[in-house]
Amino acid sequence: MIKKFITILLGVLLLSLAWFLFIKEYDYQFRFQANHSPAMVQQELKKIESYSIFDGEPIVSNLQTEGYEALKQTLQFGDQELELLWELESQADTVTSISVNVASNEKIQNRLAILNPFAESGYIDSLENSFLQFGKELLKKQAAYKVQVVDSIVYSPALDCICKPAADIKVENKAMQMVRDIGYLEDFQISHKLKLTGYPFVKIQDWDQEAGTIDYDFCFPVNLAQDIRPNTFIEFQQFPATTSLKAIYNGNYRSSDLAWHQLLSEAKKRDLKTSNLPLEIFWNNPKTGGEALSWKAEIFMPVEPES
Numbered sequence: 001m002i003k004k005f006i007t008i009l010l011g012v013l014l015l016s017l018a019w020f021l022f023i024k025e026y027d028y029q030f031r032f033q034a035n036h037s038p039a040m041v042q043q044e045l046k047k048i049e050s051y052s053i054f055d056g057e058p059i060v061s062n063l064q065t066e067g068y069e070a071l072k073q074t075l076q077f078g079d080q081e082l083e084l085l086w087e088l089e090s091q092a093d094t095v096t097s098i099s100v101n102v103a104s105n106e107k108i109q110n111r112l113a114i115l116n117p118f119a120e121s122g123y124i125d126s127l128e129n130s131f132l133q134f135g136k137e138l139l140k141k142q143a144a145y146k147v148q149v150v151d152s153i154v155y156s157p158a159l160d161c162i163c164k165p166a167a168d169i170k171v172e173n174k175a176m177q178m179v180r181d182i183g184y185l186e187d188f189q190i191s192h193k194l195k196l197t198g199y200p201f202v203k204i205q206d207w208d209q210e211a212g213t214i215d216y217d218f219c220f221p222v223n224l225a226q227d228i229r230p231n232t233f234i235e236f237q238q239f240p241a242t243t244s245l246k247a248i249y250n251g252n253y254r255s256s257d258l259a260w261h262q263l264l265s266e267a268k269k270r271d272l273k274t275s276n277l278p279l280e281i282f283w284n285n286p287k288t289g290g291e292a293l294s295w296k297a298e299i300f301m302p303v304e305p306e307s
Contacts, residue, residue, distance in 0.1 A: 147250075163218060281298040
């Protein structure tokens with residue numbers, strides 16, 4: 001009886017060992033928390049190479065998963081490769097629980113080191129330090145902006161405007177491109193003595209989320225009922241009011257696209273169809289400086305009205 005029990009126990013142990021060494025998809029899992037929603041956390045994860053948590057800067061490949069609850073990544077460090085599966089669970093409106101599952105291309109070697117009770121695993125220690133540092137840096141970066149979604153569906157403003165179009169711009173370069181283009185709008189406004197009827201804004205015309213690029217119109221709202229004509233650089237546009245989800249973004253305008261994802265997540269939760277083409281209205285002029293957290297933008301995401 002004892003012999004049979006020992007045989008069964010050894011069999012279970014061998015099967016468990018074989019599963020851990022050869023079948024289990026990931027080596028280890030780390031857990032920590034972040035501020036903001038899974039939608040915004042996921043966008044920060046896609047920029048993991050910008051965080052100073054590894055000895056070298058990795059080549060990162062992102063595999064978009066369905067929705068904002070997970071993200072798969074491959075990080076290449078020369079000959080070494082890490083596979084990461086991030087799982088994001090909302091704990092509250094401003095807290096996300098993060099689980100990161102890690103596997104390497106040296107699977108057997110690293111898993112044997114994990115099992116060795118007589119030696120510390122440099123692989124695990126290094127990863128633990130890296131992700132602990134990442135969690136700290138993420139919280140610090142997230143303290144630099146705020147996003148608040150308005151509960152009710154609203155109408156975006158109807159706008160007549162002069163616009164400078166831009167095409168195939170990386171989302172992260174939107175603010176930089178606006179700085180390059182604002183002179184065209186200012187010169188046209190001044191030379192034609194146009195009075196602004198509102199704040200400058202950007203209307204996204206196309207958004208390739210996979211490529212991370214956008215086409216947009218950067219515009220000044222003005223009264224177009226005057227004897228003026230567009231030129232080589234400036235177009236005239238009229239944008240009608242649309243039913244929209246709205247968010248208030250506070251922070252540097254370089255990261256205002258985080259609010260787009262928050263609004264898309266909200267639209268999905270409420271089963272609302274959207275064009276994915278937001279309108280951003282900028283209340284502050286970054287040229288005047290000041291604390292970026294005091295800058296304000298209104299973000300409107302067009303949606304079909306709830307039935």
